[in-house]
Amino acid sequence: MKLKIVGIKPENSWFINRKIEISNYGNYLFLLVVTAYFVQYLAAIPDMLWVSYLGFSVSALVFFLFHKGKHVSARMLLAVMPNVLITFSHAYVVNNGEGLLLQSMIFGVILILTPRMLFHYEERIPMYTSFLLAFIIFLLIWPLAPIFESTADTSSFKEGPGLILGWVSPFAVLAGFVLFLQMESSAYDERNRQLLQEAEEKANMLKLKEDELNLAMAEVTAAMEEDKQRDWINNGVTTLSEIHQKYSGREFYSEYLSRLVKYLDCTQGALFLAEEVEAELQLRRVATYAVEDTEELIMRRGEGLVGQSLIDRSILFLDKIPESYFVSSGLGNSKPKTLVVIPLVFDSIPQGVLELSSIQQFSFGAQALMQRIAELLAAQLYNQTINSKMNVMLQEALQKSDLLRSQEEEMRQALENMQTTQEEFETKERAWKKEREELLQRVLK
Numbered sequence: 402m403k404l405k406i407v408g409i410k411p412e413n414s415w416f417i418n419r420k421i422e423i424s425n426y427g428n429y430l431f432l433l434v435v436t437a438y439f440v441q442y443l444a445a446i447p448d449m450l451w452v453s454y455l456g457f458s459v460s461a462l463v464f465f466l467f468h469k470g471k472h473v474s475a476r477m478l479l480a481v482m483p484n485v486l487i488t489f490s491h492a493y494v495v496n497n498g499e500g501l502l503l504q505s506m507i508f509g510v511i512l513i514l515t516p517r518m519l520f521h522y523e524e525r526i527p528m529y530t531s532f533l534l535a536f537i538i539f540l541l542i543w544p545l546a547p548i549f550e551s552t553a554d555t556s557s558f559k560e561g562p563g564l565i566l567g568w569v570s571p572f573a574v575l576a577g578f579v580l581f582l583q584m585e586s587s588a589y590d591e592r593n594r595q596l597l598q599e600a601e602e603k604a605n606m607l608k609l610k611e612d613e614l615n616l617a618m619a620e621v622t623a624a625m626e627e628d629k630q631r632d633w634i635n636n637g638v639t640t641l642s643e644i645h646q647k648y649s650g651r652e653f654y655s656e657y658l659s660r661l662v663k664y665l666d667c668t669q670g671a672l673f674l675a676e677e678v679e680a681e682l683q684l685r686r687v688a689t690y691a692v693e694d695t696e697e698l699i700m701r702r703g704e705g706l707v708g709q710s711l712i713d714r715s716i717l718f719l720d721k722i723p724e725s726y727f728v729s730s731g732l733g734n735s736k737p738k739t740l741v742v743i744p745l746v747f748d749s750i751p752q753g754v755l756e757l758s759s760i761q762q763f764s765f766g767a768q769a770l771m772q773r774i775a776e777l778l779a780a781q782l783y784n785q786t787i788n789s790k791m792n793v794m795l796q797e798a799l800q801k802s803d804l805l806r807s808q809e810e811e812m813r814q815a816l817e818n819m820q821t822t823q824e825e826f827e828t829k830e831r832a833w834k835k836e837r838e839e840l841l842q843r844v845l846k
Contacts, residue, residue: 404429408467408475416521421467423584424476424519431483432460434573438490449490456486473527476519480531483512484538492545508571509539630766637664637770638777645781653785654688661774662690662757665767669758673700673707674782675751684708684754707754710744716771717742720762739763743771745779752782 406425409418435456442449459482466475487509516531641660648656654672662670669691673684684707686698700708710717719740739762743755755778763771 407464408470408472410470413472416523417472420476420519420521420524421472424463424472424479425467426584427515427519428460428463428479431456431479434483435460435486438486452486452490456482473524477516477527477531477534480516480519481534481538483515484509484535487512488538488542488545491542506542509542511571511575513539630769633766634770634773638773640664641774642777642781645785649785651687657778658688658690658755661755665757665759665763665770666761667757667759671756673754673756675711675745675753682711682751684711706740706742707756710742710754711746711751714744714746716744716768716775718763718768741771743775745775745782747776747779747783750783752779752786 404426406422408421408425413421435453438456439450439453442453459478463475463479466472466478491509513532513535515535516528520528520531522528641657641664644657644660645653654674658670658672661667667690670689671686671692672688674687676683676685682702684700684702686700702708702711706717717740720738722738722740739759741757741763743757745752745755755774757771
């Protein structure tokens with residue numbers, strides 16, 4: 402049967418509730434010892450039954466105080482009252498001239514340790530107060546022995562079953578203390594194990610939260626970096642797209658290449674335009690940046706990296722080029738560390754090739770910008786080619802229009818001359834007819 406535990410509250414700490422539980426067990430043990438002495442008092446010394454009644458009352462009061470939440474007062478009462486009962490019992494049992502009972506002395510010394518069982522070490526004031534009261538009451542054994550003297554026969558406490566009970570009781574209480582200490586040690590071990598397990602679970606949870614936070618931070622950082630990179634790319638596209646509005650022809654090529662090289666932090670650059678000469682596609686270098694060889698350079702389809710890029714039609718990246726490795730490019734005799742060749746193709750029609758070099762590797766953002774530039778620049782070059790052809794056709798049309806107007810003016814003048822001649826002829830014809838009629842009339846007369 403499980404003993405009823407009174408006084409444990411959820412708002413108390415685990416240690417306090419543990420001490421309240423031990424105090425309940427101690428009160429049951431105290432009640433058991435009082436009951437044993439009650440039986441002995443009832444059989445041998447009825448005059449001392451009041452001591453047992455007092456013990457029963459104290460035990461009931463302890464449970465009542467626990468029930469009301471006064472656990473400190475209940476434990477202090479439980480820590481002191483056993484020594485009170487032992488002291489008064491010993492004073493009644495020992496007659497004048499007799500020595501103190503050794504078993505009672507041992508019992509009193511053991512009971513002085515009761516506060517240590519009932520209080521946590523953090524409850525210093527009630528624990529030390531109970532120690533002091535229990536010790537003072539224990540010292541009262543000597544002055545109280547001559548004062549309280551029973552007229553009844555107390556020999557049953559000094560021999561036979563009473564003697565046995567007198568010796569068994571302190572050691573039973575001591576055994577109970579040891580048992581409580583073992584229970585407390587086991588409870589503390591279990592509590593420590595639970596705390597360690599909770600700490601480990603919390604540590605794992607914190608680690609999981611930390612990993613989640615790091616992942617979220619990494620995602621946020623990646624998103625911010627992606628946004629920053631996107632803004633950088635869009636800004637570059639916008640800056641370069643505005644050039645064709647202000648420049649054209651060779652000025653456009655040079656300005657575009659210059660700004661692009663600076664924006665990408667390159668070291669050199671070259672721009673080639675695709676031209677069809679005698680049904681053969683050629684690449685003519687129209688702009689350079691930081692290139693020593695500025696002479697006109699023409700490369701055929703498939704010639705070098707520049708010419709080959711028109712065949713592959715894909716951006717070529719060369720990283721960490723060795724010093725001893727020769728690369729045939731349009732950047733002259735320089736030996737770049739990183740080289741990129743960008744074919745410019747619009748609607749499957751080659752428009753040119755852009756070649757850039759750098760002393761460091763191109764970032765993913767720079768490569769993405771190059772992809773955008775390859776499309777936009779090819780479209781701009783295509784538009785410029787179309788516009789140039791349109792201008793040529795317009796000039797030719799204007800020239801033909803001027804020629805037609807000149808011919809039309811000549812024809813108009815010729816028509817006017819012919820009309821004047823015809824009018825003169827008609828006038829002469831009318832004059833001739835008139836002269837002929839006059840001549841004919843004179844002949845008839």
